[in-house]
Amino acid sequence: xxxxxxxxxxPFFSRKKGEGDRxxxxxxxxxxxxxxxxxxxxxxxxxxxxxxxxxxxxxxxRPDMRGNLFxxxxxxxxxxxxxxxxxxxxxxxxxxxxxxxAIGLSAVVFAYPLAYFLVFxxxxxxxxxxxxxxxxxxxxxxxxxxxxxxxxxxxxxxxxFLIYVGLIQDxxxxxxxxxxxxxxTLIYVWIPFAALPIFAALQRIDPALFEAAADLGAxxxxxxxxxxxxxxxxxxxxxxxxxxxxTVGEYVTPLLVGGSRGFLYGNxxxxxxxxxxxxxxxxxxxxxxxxxxxxxxxxxARLINWRQLFE
Amino acid sequence: MNQRRGSVMLxxxxxxxxxxxxxxxxxLFLFSVNSSASLSFPIRQLxxxxxxxxxxxxxxxxxARNSLVVALGSSLAATVLGTMVSILMxxxxxxxxxVLVGLAVLPLIVPYVVLGVALxxxxxxxxxxxxxxxxxxxxxxxxxxYTLLIIASRLAGFxxxxxxxxxxxxxxxxxxxxxxxxxxxxxxxxxxxxTAFTVSFDEFxxxxxxxxxxxxxxxxxFSQLRFANRLPIMIALAVLLMIGTLIVVFIAERFxxxxx
Numbered sequence: 001x002x003x004x005x006x007x008x009x010x011p012f013f014s015r016k017k018g019e020g021d022r023x024x025x026x027x028x029x030x031x032x033x034x035x036x037x038x039x040x041x042x043x044x045x046x047x048x049x050x051x052x053x054x055x056x057x058x059x060x061x062r063p064d065m066r067g068n069l070f071x072x073x074x075x076x077x078x079x080x081x082x083x084x085x086x087x088x089x090x091x092x093x094x095x096x097x098x099x100x101x102a103i104g105l106s107a108v109v110f111a112y113p114l115a116y117f118l119v120f121x122x123x124x125x126x127x128x129x130x131x132x133x134x135x136x137x138x139x140x141x142x143x144x145x146x147x148x149x150x151x152x153x154x155x156x157x158x159x160x161f162l163i164y165v166g167l168i169q170d171x172x173x174x175x176x177x178x179x180x181x182x183x184x185t186l187i188y189v190w191i192p193f194a195a196l197p198i199f200a201a202l203q204r205i206d207p208a209l210f211e212a213a214a215d216l217g218a219x220x221x222x223x224x225x226x227x228x229x230x231x232x233x234x235x236x237x238x239x240x241x242x243x244x245x246x247t248v249g250e251y252v253t254p255l256l257v258g259g260s261r262g263f264l265y266g267n268x269x270x271x272x273x274x275x276x277x278x279x280x281x282x283x284x285x286x287x288x289x290x291x292x293x294x295x296x297x298x299x300x301a302r303l304i305n306w307r308q309l310f311e
Numbered sequence: 312m313n314q315r316r317g318s319v320m321l322x323x324x325x326x327x328x329x330x331x332x333x334x335x336x337x338x339l340f341l342f343s344v345n346s347s348a349s350l351s352f353p354i355r356q357l358x359x360x361x362x363x364x365x366x367x368x369x370x371x372x373x374x375a376r377n378s379l380v381v382a383l384g385s386s387l388a389a390t391v392l393g394t395m396v397s398i399l400m401x402x403x404x405x406x407x408x409x410v411l412v413g414l415a416v417l418p419l420i421v422p423y424v425v426l427g428v429a430l431x432x433x434x435x436x437x438x439x440x441x442x443x444x445x446x447x448x449x450x451x452x453x454x455x456x457y458t459l460l461i462i463a464s465r466l467a468g469f470x471x472x473x474x475x476x477x478x479x480x481x482x483x484x485x486x487x488x489x490x491x492x493x494x495x496x497x498x499x500x501x502x503x504x505x506t507a508f509t510v511s512f513d514e515f516x517x518x519x520x521x522x523x524x525x526x527x528x529x530x531x532x533f534s535q536l537r538f539a540n541r542l543p544i545m546i547a548l549a550v551l552l553m554i555g556t557l558i559v560v561f562i563a564e565r566f567x568x569x570x571x
Contacts, residue, residue, distance in 0.1 A: 029483040034403060037395040038411075044392055045414045048452050052429035059432055114328060117321040129325070131564075136332040138560045140513050142529045143549045146536070147335030150342065157338065192332065220317070249422020252516050256536075266424040273428045273520065283432065286425045297420045 053290070060283035079284035089268065089285065093292070096248055096265035099183060104194075104244035106187045108236055111194035115235075116228075118195070119202040130199070137192045145256045148185050152176045152257070177259030185257050186247060194239040201235020202228070234304055241300040248296070249289060265289060336553075343547040361547040368544055374531035375548060378512055381443050381527055385450035386507035392451070393458025393503055398492070400459075401466050402474070412459075419456040426452070427520035434521070441523035449517040454507035461506060465499030466492075498566045505563035509556055528552065 061075040083089050114133065122129045136144065151157045159171040205228065213223045251266030258264070269289065272282030346356040365371060396415050400408065418426060430449050434441060473495075477487040493500075515529035522530050532549065535541050 027484070029485060033484045033488065034399075034405070037398055038405075041392045041396050041399070041415065042411065044451075045411070048430070048433075048448055049414060049417065052426070052433040055432045055436055056425075056429040110328070113321055113324050117325045121318045121321050132329060133325075133332070135557065135560075136336060138509065138556060139336060139553045140529070140549060140556070142513075142515050142532055143339060143546075143553065144335060146532075146546075147339050150338060151335060188332070191328065245420055246422070249424050251424045252519075256533075266422065269424050269428060270520075273431060279428075279432065282428060286428055289422055290425050293420060293422055293425075 056283045056286055059280055060287050062280040062283075065277065065279055079281050082281060083284050083288065089265075092263070092265045092268060093288070095179075097292075099179065099264060100244050100247035100250075103183055103186045103190065103247050104240045106183075107190040107194040107243045108198070108239050110187065110191050111239060112198055112236065114191070114195045115198035115202055118199055133192045133195060137189075141189070142252075142256075144189060145185060145253060148181075148188070149176065149257055152181060176257060177261060179258060179262045182254050182258040182262040182264070185253055186250065189253075190243045190247070194243050197238035197242060198232060198235040201232040201238075205231045237300075237304050241296075241304070245293060245296060245300070248293060339546050339553075340550055342543060343550045345543070361543040362551075365544050365547050365551075371531065371544060371548055374526050374528045375552065377443055377522075377525050378528040381447045381450060381518075382508045382511040385447040385454060385511045386504050388447075388451045389454035389458045389507040390462075390500055390504040392455055393462050393507075394493075394496070394500060396455075396459050397463040397466050397496070398488070400463055402471065402492075415459050416456040418453045423453070423516035427517045430517070431520045441521055443522070443525055443527075445521040445523070446518050446527060447511075449521050450507075450511035450514055453514070453517065454510045457506050457510060458503035461503040462496055462499045465496050469495055502563045502566040505559050505566070509559055509563075512552075512556065 060079050061077070062073055063076045063078055118126050118129055118133075149156070153159070153176050156176070159168075162168045163171065209227055209231070210223060213227050218226065249266050250264055251270050254262045254264045254267050255270075258267075265285075266289070269282050269285050272278045272285065276282075343361055344357050344359060346358040346360065392415075396412065399405075400412050427449070430445070430452075431441075434445050439445065469492075474487050474491055477491045478484065482490065513529065514527075515533065518527045518530050519533065526534065528548075532545050535545055
């Protein structure tokens with residue numbers, strides 16, 4: 001067995017100071033090129049990313065919807081006070097966070113043996129099995145969710161099969177339009193995705209460590225608990241956050257399979273911008289969601305060395 | 312012995328899960344050739360009728376065309392912007408560099424519902440009507456992190472000494488970029504473009520907020536979910552699109568692997 005060779009260092013991340021200075025100076029052609037390729041993305045990101053969030057922040061301090069954005073209005077904390085004093089918003093935010101936590105955890109638990117199989121037991125077919133696992137992830141999201149609807153609905157496959165074999169007389173309505181359906185669907189959607197960072201982490205483990213553990217008398221179980229699991233922990237954490245973060249803001253899946261009983265926090269935001277048309281309140285709720293997400297991401301960034309994982 | 316048993320168990324688990332992952336997709340294929348309009352068992356008769364009807368269903372085809380237009384435009388824009396930011400990130404050093412790169416990858420973590428309503432506010436404040444343009448702009452924003460990461464990881468693999476050699480030989484920097492750097496990162500650009508295409512083509516959460524009178528395919532599919540008798544036609548088209556997407560993904564993967 002050969003030890004994995006260390007990946008070559010990225011040339012420009014490890015650039016020495018003097019070299020960098022020479023590079024950024026350069027002739028007029030380098031400076032002209034700089035502005036030519038600097039201004040378009042800068043303009044784009046300011047107009048279509050920074051400005052929308054800024055406008056949303058402004059909107060959240062409006063008392064109501066009247067008038068357009070550029071007419072003056074008196075800034076007010078009414079929307080935030082409204083949100084703070086309405087228990088159901090906080091409860092839904094908490095439920096959404098808990099739901100996303102459960103989904104992230106389950107996806108990691110289900111994905112770990114997959115990644116383990118791919119790295120240690122798939123032999124020469126690792127790449128093929130990995131692609132096989134990822135293909136469903138590349139098929140239409142809406143479609144996969146719709147397929148679950150067909151499976152779980154009252155006239156769906158599971159119910160009509162159970163009736164067909166005579167196990168039940170009436171369809172089980174509980175299969176669809178509740179939070180369990182949302183959780184099941186999202187776990188299903190995320191499992192292949194969650195396997196990726198775990199796969200990457202397991203692949204990075206030096207096989208010599210297993211030999212050393214075995215030489216020192218570790219049984220396979222102990223070897224797994226004391227060597228494999230700790231060594232793959234960064235991948236597990238990364239997988240968790242890669243599922244958890246987009247799931248907190250999820251509103252499409254609840255819309256499709258959750259019904260009103262399966263709504264998450266994202267759905268009230270969507271409601272305030274469509275049906276209820278209360279944009280200032282919706283903006284305040286969005287700002288809270290954005291802040292919560294950014295805090296979580298900063299936490300994830302501190303816990304995980306992402307660059308090392310994906311090098 | 313123990314090792315063998317573990318291997319068999321893991322393999323069984325893997326293939327069981329693969330089965331579970333492919334079952335709903337297989338189901339969609341099945342219902343797209345099932346003669347009954349209701350999506351339930353037992354299957355009555357196999358037919359290509361839905362595929363035939365599809366070509367008379369104007370609104371369905373128009374939505375697919377809309378998705379195609381949006382995906383083409385936004386993926387091209389995202390690839391150009393991603394290339395620019397990649398070069399800025401790895402070949403220049405300037406103040407605010409990390410801010411620019413941070414902004415470019417930010418859409419990866421901003422919840423789509425938040426980004427969607429924020430853009431909705433922007434466009435309504437600027438009195439821009441919702442159209443395929445607004446959807447395309449949103450898709451360019453969310454595709455940029457992907458194109459940036461794909462292109463930058465390829466560019467990081469090349470030593471800048473190649474460019475210095477070109478410039479020592481008398482080429483100015485724009486020529487060096489055009490004749491040396493762009494050809495080197497071209498496979499990554501194609502891969503990034505195709506990835507951005509699939510990101511946009513399938514995107515629903517943003518498009519629902521930002522599409523006006525011309526729905527993209529996912530938005531149209533969503534609006535038709537209530538009408539049960541139209542579903543098999545939608546599924547038939549979805550199956551065709553799924554096959555198309557898979558072909559695109561495989562091509563993208565081939566380009567990405569052309570590294571060594």
